[in-house]
Structures are given as C-alpha cells and as structure tokens.
Amino acid sequence: MTQTLNTIDKAAMAVSGFLMVLGIAVLGIVEILAGEPYGAxxxxxxxxxxxVVNTIYPAVDPTIRTGLVILGLVILLLWGIYKVTSPIPGEEQARTTEVPSD
Structure with a gap:
C-alpha cells in the first residue's frame, strides 16, 4: 500500500515545519547573537x-517563540486528525471479495 502526498499534506508539513524551525532554531540563534540574557x-x-540601574530584556519575547512552536504542533495535530478521518482511496475495492456459490 503506497500513499501519495496531496496538496493539503504538503502544505501542512511545510507550514508546521517552518513555524517550528522559526520558533526553535532561527529565534534561538537570534537570542545567542543578541547576547545575554538567555532566560525568559x-x-x-x-x-x-x-x-536597580538597568533592566535587560531578552531579544525575542519567549511567549512569541513558544506560540510559534505550539502553533506548528497544532497544525500537525489537525493534519493528523484529517489523515485519520479521510478514507484511503481504493480501500473499498480491496475489501470486497466474491463468495463462491455451490
């Protein structure tokens, strides 16, 4: 059984992957390049x-980074639900069998 990827599959994987890479890797590198503080x-x-003479804030708000990653995971969850509930093409023909008669 081979499954091909349709437009919805490709779009869901691309968008969710982009959001998670942006939230984790890209904004993480921005934080490192901006210098301390690394915490939230x-x-x-x-x-x-x-x-208190100075307050140093993180370069990117941790809420934004977390939101991007969670949004990517939610898109993957919705895509998974779509894949589970959608019928597999050609499955109806595979389940029908002829019963021999006497």
Whole structure:
C-alpha cells in the first residue's frame, strides 16, 4: 500500500515545519547573537547600594517563540486528525471479495 502526498499534506508539513524551525532554531540563534540574557525573565542590574540601574530584556519575547512552536504542533495535530478521518482511496475495492456459490 503506497500513499501519495496531496496538496493539503504538503502544505501542512511545510507550514508546521517552518513555524517550528522559526520558533526553535532561527529565534534561538537570534537570542545567542543578541547576547545575554538567555532566560525568559528580564535581568536586573543593580549597583552597590542595591538600586536597580538597568533592566535587560531578552531579544525575542519567549511567549512569541513558544506560540510559534505550539502553533506548528497544532497544525500537525489537525493534519493528523484529517489523515485519520479521510478514507484511503481504493480501500473499498480491496475489501470486497466474491463468495463462491455451490
């Protein structure tokens, strides 16, 4: 049994893959190139008296990165549900058999 990919299959894989690579790899490289902080929270710099003198924020908001990856996974989930519920072409002919008569 061979399955071919139709337009919906190719589009779902391309869009979901693009969103996940963008959210994980591309924006991760942007974070590395931008320098510290690497975490999700802002880093506060204080002086010797304990006063906050500067706050450094991440280059890309972690909510945006997480949202892109989750959106890619949701698209894959919807595509999987579509593939499970859609009939396989030619399956109806494979299940019909002739019953020999006496």
């Amino acid at each position: 929270a802002a880093v506060e710099q204080t002086n010797e008296a304990g006063e």
